[in-house]
Amino acid sequence: MEPKTIKRIGVLTSGGDAPGMNAAIRATVRAGFYYNLEMYGIYRGYEGMIGNEIKKLETKHIYHVLERGGTFLKSARSEEFKTAEGRKKAYENLTKHGIDALVIIGGDGSLTGAHLFYNEYGIPSIGIPGTIDNDLAGTDLTIGFDTACNTAIQAIDKIRDTATSHDRLFFVEVMGRDAGFIAINAGIGSAAAATLIPEKKMPIERLVERLKARTAQMKQSNIVIVAEGGKSGGAVEIADKIKKQLPYYDIKVTILGHLQRGGAPSALDRVLASKLGVAAVEGLIQGKYDVMAGIINNKIVYTPIAKAIVGHKDVDEDDFRVAKILST
């Protein structure tokens, strides 16, 4: 598409926050300044676009944010933006500020909103994948995923210490409503006895057999990782079922929850976010609209948002196989 002249870019973070979002905002803003553009922060995601929470950003706003978790622009899941009236209000506010392009940092819900908005109002826009879930097609990694895996694995290491001291069986629930990426990586990276993910159903009987076999092998501790959206239920539900079948086990459940969304971003997430922030601004300048900037095989790739969200990425069959081999 023939590039439009862009003068003012609005940047926002939307949906569940992810470590590295601040680094992505900072890179977007710095790149904008580099190309002599004016940069605007849209606070609280699409909610703030509708409520006109929009401020011009200066260099002082992005000092020392790269290394911080969360998002200084704040985030929200907006129901109103799903309505035509909500999007109309949002458009009117952008027009008031003369914002003529958008960078949207978020997961599949946020990018779905961006796609809809672009089709209705045609404002040049580009997405940056920011979600701990890693479930977007068009990029090898999403911002926040690596940090979330590190957080989960560090927490599981601690659980392992106490599990071993007491010969206990722990069910640890990690985040991932529809995607098992954190679970499978945490499982491989912490020597889990089994990993239950939303993409694959593991019958309880099979889990029982695996745990029985491990008892026979005198394994000192057992940790089962359960993705919150697991097909057989959450960690509490599965622990209850197992307790009925293996009453001799001393069973505990830990839900890691939102601690996986916080904390300073890892080196990998900082670098990924920084590269994608620059790529987003350069993409807009080059006339790449309604796309998501991602990294595949260490190269920047722009994928139509429609493809990135429709092609929901599932855990690789091979990763699942590796986890299985290493847990028997």
Ligand code: F6P
């Ligand atoms: O999409 C990221 C994510 O952390 C999911 O893994 C999780 O299911 C969901 O967000 C939780 O969302 P909320 O913080 O709105 O409860």
